[in-house]
């Protein structure tokens with residue numbers, strides 16, 4: 001019945017949504033940021049342990065739909081061990097990919113989110129954790145929301 | 152014997168051009184009626200006729216078209232009065248919808264009648280539109296807000312607490328008639344009677360009731376009643392605030408401008424009486440005209456029959472869903488209005504809605520503008536199927552199949 005949806009709910013996404021990785025609080029965190037999606041009331045919180053500009057460890061907690069949970073889970077996998085600049089660069093690519101479907105450069109496993117652009121109501125879900133990680137890296141204290149995300 | 156047998160419900164579907172289409176290659180099943188209803192052809196034609204034949208500004212012109220527009224606009228007011236059994240048409244104020252109606256009362260009545268230490272009584276199941284205007288008023292005046300609690304997932308008001316909540320400090324009790332998230336039908340006549348004994352003003356949010364059941368504001372015994380046109384087969388942008396004449400006449404204006412004045416000088420203005428006092432500027436003229444057609448349409452079917460039909464569908468859907476495993480249902484087990492809210496274990500409401508949409512079924516997923524209620528229930532969101540008279544049992548059957556498939560998709 002839902003064959004058409006396989007590009008949105010790719011196996012990797014379903015797997016990460018059922019078994020999110022790095023899904024816990026991080027006592028050693030030096031930064032954290034909250035993401036909020038006002039459309040659905042979803043909340044997630046990211047924790048980062050930074051060593052200089054390098055993300056030593058990263059985790060998240062919260063509730064959300066399959067897309068937002070999988071996105072946060074895959075984000076933490078990607079970001080561990082990366083620098084602030086690496087994450088910023090990838091944020092740009094992911095943003096482009098989930099809004100237009102275009103993949104520029106190597107996005108690795110994150111390519112599974114390319115299908116999201118066909119579901120405008122769900123772009124916010126895929127980008128929420130990325131806004132949160134950017135906020136954490138920039139030391140912002142206000143919770144980020146996807147309210148102003150243009151979809 | 153069922154009342155709904157007297158109506159050819161299937162034939163009524165033909166009055167709604169929008170229902171006859173496919174979505175993602177599947178026949179559309181529109182189950183998002185609590186958000187907004189679809190519009191029958193007679194309403195669309197009434198709007199078209201107005202713009203093609205009678206369009207002019209109201210209350211200002213002397214020419215023929217202006218006379219026609221004014222009388223059609225005012226006929227809408229008289230029709231709205233009959234729709235809810237108001238005593239006179241002067242008790243009907245046109246607004247943009249339920250939200251604006253409540254804001255009007257909170258701003259105008261509230262500013263005049265509330266002071267620091269007073270209490271605004273609401274219920275835990277209110278829509279944001281019956282919460283936020285009161286919070287703003289409370290911030291301005293120093294009044295406090297208290298809430299009638301609900302009983303858990305069944306979402307019934309816990310009336311054992313009411314006596315202790317109805318204190319002498321309470322100035323207004325504002326309550327939803329039918330909860331858009333739970334389907335609970337509140338005993339508003341009883342609640343208003345209890346408030347009235349203590350001299351407490353009452354407002355009933357009829358957004359979900361006005362087009363679905365017979366409504367008689369005098370029998371309910373409230374002081375204000377509000378609803379939206381777009382949820383009862385009418386156009387968007389028009390709604391009704393009903394208030395008792397003596398209350399409306401004593402309230403200060405809400406907005407200033409043309410239409411609402413008797414005379415204006417550089418330093419002072421004399422205002423018209425209600426309802427015109429509250430309708431500043433050129434109003435939505437086509438709105439009451441479309442709404443008029445919608446009210447005629449609904450009452451030709453009979454809101455008692457519509458109510459019966461909606462309840463039958465909701466009970467049918469509730470039973471079908473209750474038979475599934477790994478599902479949590481919200482709202483009363485019996486006597487529910489025409490909607491069902493649910494959650495599948497470990498599947499987020501938005502995922503349910505995205506999948507259902509792929510199967511042609513339009514649901515709503517989210518907090519339904521009742522975030523405090525969601526938190527009270529310990530959830531972020533629910534999925535909701537909401538019905539109207541043009542929905543069928545066959546559609547509910549298909550919907551239940553789709554829900555089962557969604558469970559399978561997520562490996563349950």
Ligand SMILES: Cc1ncc(COP(=O)(O)O)c(C=O)c1O
Nearest residue numbers: 248249250278280331356358379
């Ligand atoms: C119970 C209830 N109250 C108020 C509203 C607000 O109505 P509107 O958005 O038309 O002003 C709604 C509709 O969303 C509702 O269901």
